[in-house]
Amino acid sequence: MDNAQIINQLLCRGLRLEPGAAPMPAPGEDLVLRVGGRAVCPVVSGPWAGDSPWSLAGGSLRFAGEPVEATVEVLPAPAFRAESDPAGVPLGRIARRYGADGLWAAVGPTCLFWASPNRCAFCLVGPAREAGQDLEDKTPLQVGLAAARAKELDQVAHVMLVAGLVPPAGGEIKHLIACTQAVKGAAGLPVEAVLLPPAFTKDLKRLAKAGVDCLDLSLTSFDPTVLSRIAPAKLGLGLDRYMEAWAESVRLLGAGHVSCTILVGLGEDSDQTLEGCHLLVEMGVIPLITPARPGGEMELPAPPDPEYLAGLYQEVAVYMRDHGLSLAQAQAGAARSGAYSALWAWELEPPDLVVRPLRNPDELKTALALRHRVFVEEQGIVQDTDQDGSDDEALHLGAWQGGELAGVLRLLAGDEEGGLLRLGRLAVRQESRGRGMASELLTQAAEQARRRGAEGLTAAVQAANVPLFARLGWQKRGEPFAIHGWEHQEMSLDLG
Ligand code: SF4
Numbered sequence: 001m002d003n004a005q006i007i008n009q010l011l012c013r014g015l016r017l018e019p020g021a022a023p024m025p026a027p028g029e030d031l032v033l034r035v036g037g038r039a040v041c042p043v044v045s046g047p048w049a050g051d052s053p054w055s056l057a058g059g060s061l062r063f064a065g066e067p068v069e070a071t072v073e074v075l076p077a078p079a080f081r082a083e084s085d086p087a088g089v090p091l092g093r094i095a096r097r098y099g100a101d102g103l104w105a106a107v108g109p110t111c112l113f114w115a116s117p118n119r120c121a122f123c124l125v126g127p128a129r130e131a132g133q134d135l136e137d138k139t140p141l142q143v144g145l146a147a148a149r150a151k152e153l154d155q156v157a158h159v160m161l162v163a164g165l166v167p168p169a170g171g172e173i174k175h176l177i178a179c180t181q182a183v184k185g186a187a188g189l190p191v192e193a194v195l196l197p198p199a200f201t202k203d204l205k206r207l208a209k210a211g212v213d214c215l216d217l218s219l220t221s222f223d224p225t226v227l228s229r230i231a232p233a234k235l236g237l238g239l240d241r242y243m244e245a246w247a248e249s250v251r252l253l254g255a256g257h258v259s260c261t262i263l264v265g266l267g268e269d270s271d272q273t274l275e276g277c278h279l280l281v282e283m284g285v286i287p288l289i290t291p292a293r294p295g296g297e298m299e300l301p302a303p304p305d306p307e308y309l310a311g312l313y314q315e316v317a318v319y320m321r322d323h324g325l326s327l328a329q330a331q332a333g334a335a336r337s338g339a340y341s342a343l344w345a346w347e348l349e350p351p352d353l354v355v356r357p358l359r360n361p362d363e364l365k366t367a368l369a370l371r372h373r374v375f376v377e378e379q380g381i382v383q384d385t386d387q388d389g390s391d392d393e394a395l396h397l398g399a400w401q402g403g404e405l406a407g408v409l410r411l412l413a414g415d416e417e418g419g420l421l422r423l424g425r426l427a428v429r430q431e432s433r434g435r436g437m438a439s440e441l442l443t444q445a446a447e448q449a450r451r452r453g454a455e456g457l458t459a460a461v462q463a464a465n466v467p468l469f470a471r472l473g474w475q476k477r478g479e480p481f482a483i484h485g486w487e488h489q490e491m492s493l494d495l496g
Contacts, residue, residue, distance in 0.1 A: 111164020
């Protein structure tokens with residue numbers, strides 16, 4: 001078993017601590033191990049851990065009582081927790097360690113949902129506040145102090161600020177802003193804000209302006225049945241509100257700086273889960289697949305199956321790679337930490353060329369500029385602009401090489417027979433031609449069309465590109481004709 005498999009197993013099955021193996025973590029803290037140098041926080045208490053085949057004894061890991069070959073290190077309890085602020089408030093009531101190098105602090109008043117039947121079963125803030133482990137009216141100054149001390153004493157390198165729903169609408173934003181600024185001022189660390197999609201997307205802009213580096217807007221599950229059971233409030237907000245917030249967050253902070261935790265192992269529909277992850281990746285949001293664990297009011301009949309997790313990780317990692325998305329893009333938060341999800345272990349080397357749908361108006365602007373260079377300035381096919389009013393409703397694909405947009409095309413709903421999409425505006429910048437970029441764009445266009453249920457593609461193809469289209473299975477339809485004096489050929493691709 002390699003380190004990735006061990007970590008995946010530990011996250012799903014938990015870990016039994018034999019007497020003297022490691023000190024039990026303080027309430028609200030997790031035990032942090034490094035396995036082969038990677039941080040992992042397995043469940044170590046309760047029946048879950050008691051029934052685990054994994055145990056830690058005498059500094060070594062065991063599976064079913066047999067030693068397992070792996071380097072294991074138990075991190076000491078975080079030292080900042082033993083300190084207090086000038087008024088004598090323990091910093092452990094202000095923030096807690098997250099993984100090996102993160103800090104986690106709930107900010108603002110307790111979430112409105114916590115006092116309602118709609119509260120989330122996995123909520124950790126509500127129970128911690130009821131138990132007096134977490135201070136409800138902590139100040140930004142206290143949060144900044146905790147971050148600075150945790151940085152100095154425990155080598156904390158990033159901070160997660162968590163806020164629930166605070167009335168009036170968007171009330172949580174001011175707490176996130178004030179605490180972000182306090183953390184930046186006192187510790188200079190990258191910050192992730194973890195929140196529900198706000199009622200007004202302009203609030204996301206306020207967070208970005210305040211210096212938030214990453215945003216986590218976690219739907220938790222794409223299976224409505226599961227969501228109604230564990231997070232009815234999130235179900236009530238509706239997918240559209242999440243979609244709007246994800247899109248705006250990626251526009252503000254960039255792809256890979258926005259994440260959505262997806263808890264699995266709750267009896268969810270795996271197809272719906274994967275479809276949801278695909279949707280996130282296409283938007284530039286990291287789908288942080290995470291095995292569910294007991295905690296808060298969460299009831300789990302059985303631990304998540306590590307094999308099931310591995311399959312999801314693998315599929316999501318390929319999709320992320322193909323869309324140029326990587327956990328390394330996240331400067332803060334759960335995506336950076338990797339201590340509660342083993343997705344990092346399945347990540348793949350990024351390809352040189354990434355072809356994916358455009359994600360936001362800024363990318364569309366870059367694509368339109370590239371088209372202008374090719375169709376207007378270079379080829380002179382049209383005089384002033386190639387924009388015809390259809391770009392807003394089109395699906396645009398872009399090919400990125402070395403992080404720069406090198407080629408584009410668009411897909412429009414067909415205007416003749418149902419089930420056909422119209423492909424057009426295929427343009428590759430001059431310096432990138434002859435490297436298979438157009439072919440890759442066309443292949444991805446067919447894939448996107450197939451996924452959207454299209455029966456085929458049609459296009460008016462420039463004469464010089466007919467052999468390329470033909471090589472990819474496109475058929476000529478009718479006789480050649482001229483567009484603005486340039487010879488074209490109507491062609492189609494059957495996707496049936
Ligand atoms: S939205 Fe967040 S803070 Fe509110 S109940 Fe759910 S987990 Fe707790």
